[in-house]
Amino acid sequence: MKSYCLEAMDAAKALGAGYADVRIIDYRREAVALRNGCPCNLTSSQSLGAGIRVLVNGAWGFASTNQVSTASLKETAAKAVAIARASAQVKKQDVKLAPKPAVEDFWGTPFTIDPFRVSLEEKLGLLSRIDAVLRKKPEVKVASSAMQFAREKQWYMDSDGSFIVQDLLRSGAGFSATAVGGGEVQIRSYPQSWGGNHKAMGYEIVTAYDLLGNAERIRDEAVALLTAPECPSGKKDLILDGPQLALQIHESVGHPNELDRVLGFEANYAGRSFMVPELHRTGFQYGSEIVNLVADCTVPGGLATFGYDDDGVRAERFHVVQNGIHRNWFTTRETAPLVGLERSNGCNRADGFNNIPITRIPNLSLMPGSWTYDDLIADTRDGIIMEVNKSWSIDQMRRNFQFGCEIGRVVKNGRITGIVRNPNYQGDTPVFWGNCDAICNQDYWDLWGVINCGKGQPGQTAEMSHGGAPTRFRNVEVGIRG
Ligand SMILES: [Zn+2]
Structure with missing residues (x-):
């Protein structure tokens, strides 16, 4: 060859x-x-x-x-x-x-x-x-x-x-x-x-x-x-499991930080991005202080784990959000210089041999915190745990979103009291991540794969993984009807 x-x-x-x-x-x-x-x-x-x-x-x-x-x-x-x-x-x-x-x-x-x-x-x-x-x-x-x-x-x-x-x-x-x-x-x-x-x-x-x-x-x-009560409505503490957290990361942190979208070169499928270079320059607060979102194409098991991207740039690990502050975009050899960066961080990938490489979300994970799951539940007065994604919707600038999950578990005064059906929640990207106040530790952390991320024209599919442990977000609107 x-x-x-x-x-x-x-x-x-x-x-x-x-x-x-x-x-x-x-x-x-x-x-x-x-x-x-x-x-x-x-x-x-x-x-x-x-x-x-x-x-x-x-x-x-x-x-x-x-x-x-x-x-x-x-x-x-x-x-x-x-x-x-x-x-x-x-x-x-x-x-x-x-x-x-x-x-x-x-x-x-x-x-x-x-x-x-x-x-x-x-x-x-x-x-x-x-x-x-x-x-x-x-x-x-x-x-x-x-x-x-x-x-x-x-x-x-x-x-x-x-x-x-x-x-x-x-x-x-x-x-x-x-x-x-x-x-x-x-x-x-x-x-x-x-x-x-x-x-x-x-x-x-x-x-x-x-x-x-x-x-x-x-x-x-x-x-x-089938016979469980509907998810209650109102502002509650929301605990997401790993699989739902993965999609939350994908849609509200992954796509808005693809530099081609940020620069307006790309608006197919997932729209553009609220995250513009001016916000980055002023040290934009993307989430609370405990939010560390790390891109890592070297992590074992990640679907976007490889030696080199399709620019021939070595896979690397870098913070997109560090202690809540925006740090980096996903770049290619072509886009990095357009925002004054000296080198690409290796996010150019193609779907098969018959497509040109485009900017792709790498493996992107929320770093684990220090909580045990039992302590997290015990510390929650009025909350809902939502597990495994069922539906999603996010606006063209990647700020306002609504997600539905397969099952909800009601938490009252530190105890799980039962299940609810059709749980969903909505939020605004920086407000939602700003309300993140507790993350479970490494023992509860896993990588969750996305195998169908669509982008480009003609359309391309890419794979990547998002790591996360059960995570709590305060004061989230849940149980949206209609
Ligand atoms: Zn996607």
Whole structure:
């Protein structure tokens, strides 16, 4: 593959590219899903291709091919250069890339069990046992369980002297029970909604969450929600579990800190951002003093954990919010210099070989605090715990949001007194994070994967993880009706 990369580089440079990079990607995916005892999705796919990105006269061109051959790579390089020449005629300013060191390196996801070597019988067998437990109660009308695996081998080379090989592995599993009765439909999922939890690891994720051991509890909670009272309305103390906190971080801290959105280059899907450079310069208070939100593409298990991003910039760890104060954006080699930064912090990623890299949310986590869960409950007078995301909505500037969760647990005078259905809450990003007053410790902290973050035109999907432990926010509007 290295010789193919060299051929693509040589072709692009010979045609006049001032900068060029090539990514050859061999992508293998497998999905196994069961619905009410029947396999509803058994897919295995593999793709191989190359994407070439060039700068000519200060403008980008990109082209891709699913034929990794000398002839095809030369043709693709020529296409990318032609597109760049055309783009240069309408450019507003020259693209200037922040410097970075040239490296030759290999990076691979650490794992114990290769999921592609585990038999389909074993995977379906476990899902069938879970399915049987979920459907033991007649109120459960839909039992869904699934596993997904992806292996992405990348060969990257750029004209700034880097050649990087990466072997990334992602695995995920989970299930849900949908109960119907008395005009109500209620769902419970484990370990989180939207297909389970996913991490950069091997098949060992399946045993790590004891899926079968939790099936009975999740099923019974779905059924109990059918007759549970509605979530009360008013201002309460809100405790979010890890999976819901992950989406809260994703939507109200992740997207608003993508520098392309901040600068107005990007407004698809998720809109723009309230977080503008002027706010950053004045030391914007994003949250309370205990709020430390850390981007980390080196954290073990993160879906965005890798050696290098698609600019060939080494993965790093940095604060987005430190002791409540805004510190950093997510940048690329192209966007970092636009706000006076000397170097990129490695957030440029592409979906497969056939897309150009764009600014992406990295792994982004709320650092753990010092509380035990029991102490946190004991310290709460009038609150609601909300677990596992069910719905979300956030405005185009990423300030006003409303989230719905699968289950609420009422806390009165330091004790959990019962469950409520259809719990939801709303808030304003800096006010909400400003009311964060207690975070559980490392023992309760985990990484929660997002596998479907959509962005760009044409649309691209990216994966990242958000870490968090149960966290309390004071004085939050809950139980919004209508
Ligand atoms: Zn997203």
